[in-house]
Amino acid sequence: MSLTRVAQILKAGQPGTTVDVRGWVRTKRESKQDFAFLEINDGSCMKNVQIVVDAKIPDYASLIKQISTGASVAVVGEIKESLGKGQRVEVHAQSLKVLGTADPLTYPLQKKGHSFEFLREKAHLRPRTNTFGAIARIRNALCSAIHNFFQARGFLYVQTPIITTSDCEGAGQVFQVTTLDLAKLQQSKGPLDYSHDFFGKKAGLTVSGQLEGEIFATAVGDVYTFGPTFRAENSNTTRHLAEFWMVEPEMPFYELEDNMDLAESFVRTIVKDVLNRCSEDLEFFNERIEPTLLASLQNIVEHDFIRLTYTDAVKILETSGHKFEYPVAWGHDLQSEHERFLTEQHFKQPVILTDYPRAIKSFYMRCNEDGKTVRAMDVLVPRIGEIIGGSQREERHDVLIDRMKECGLVPEDYWWYLELRQYGTVPHSGFGLGLERTVQLVTGMTNIRDCIPFPRTPKSADF
RNA sequence: UCCCCGAUAGCUCAAUCGGUAGAGCGAGCGGCUGUUAACCGCUAGGUCCUAGGUUCGAGCCCUAGUCGGGGAGCCA
16 A cells, blocks of 8 residues: 555545555544544645544553654554534544654653744754645655746746856855865965866855856746755854745846846746645645734735835835835945835835946946936835845946956956857846845745755854 | 844743742553544753853852854845
């Protein structure tokens, strides 16, 4: 007999059929005389299946004694309509096997709820909880929706390198990759010589696949990357990780408006897909974590995003009458409180801001005719803030060189990036979406460290 | 990196003015029960984060550190 998963039994299990179900015991309720109830979860869904174990099965007393919260069991039994309230069907065990016990004196997970801080220290066991099981399923559904979105539109999934020697991407601090003996180096006083290092030059972990994505976008058409990204910034916030996953589409012949259209359609589609596929899990988060969650996700799916320029946003903030801790001024980057005001109070909608001052944005963003702004776009959502950052890329060879110099970069370091503009250049655009921030958006979880299975942050990389 | 807060039982927390270490939950045992965060009774369980210091006496005050949380910056 093949295994039946709990989700299947609860959804479609027909009374009278015999099933083999295996999983981990969440609770045991024991009647000393006649029988015991076990609630088993196998991660296939939020709910547990109730197992009724009659005292007449062989070895009953010793089996039940071995079972406690966390134990793994295999049950063969018949599906029956439940006499009790709370579940449509249950499984009456014909045989019960304890696969692994979980000593209640030491097993960290209790029947009661635990704080997320505590569970972060038990990253090897937290997927066995309701919340983290649900996050795992939702994250999976999101990834699947992301691939579906792009595949349905003919995008090619390209793999950009994780180790890179273009030390100059400008997107933040890089984790260095080396095989040099650091202990030995510490003692020698000579200058560093990377020619003896593994790659013969300074190498690091990628902070973005964008530049390499542009290579393929200007060759095979629409592409996207989806992989791990690393930032060695000493960031200690609820929305930053040292290792996170990023989706980066890059499209030739797209101007900024096309880029915005795609980004908006992308976010709304994947949110809609997850709403459809994970409704039970999302209801849990709506009930237990963030009471406005479902309404805010519906709002995203049903309404167009607000689009306005950075300049107009600054005007709105200046005339809002709202007291900000940090003053608003054209030319300065918007503070978190400004972004939050726009999405949470003023528009109560996701907002796409465009045309930021060139002085505060990256070298690769296309310069506007006004000489003051670039064709950048940030998608801001309530609760999270920036979930997407993107731009139309500067495709004019001479303008790009000037811009690099303006940003204090050495054009020769980007020789291959510049050659894309020298040979058959085309207008093109792209953006990056943070996967974990999207998980935050969709689940209502407030700390990004709970939105990735094994979070890496300053001073923390266990498991 | 900066600002604020915290660390006490397995978990979540309390401990008045510096004076004998507490509760709820969990766990064990017993009782009861088609139960479902079950319920009732009893029991066990402590290097008060670490290292110094002040004091007759420190969980509490001081200094340094470690780790955690929230906010800011950097950004996705």
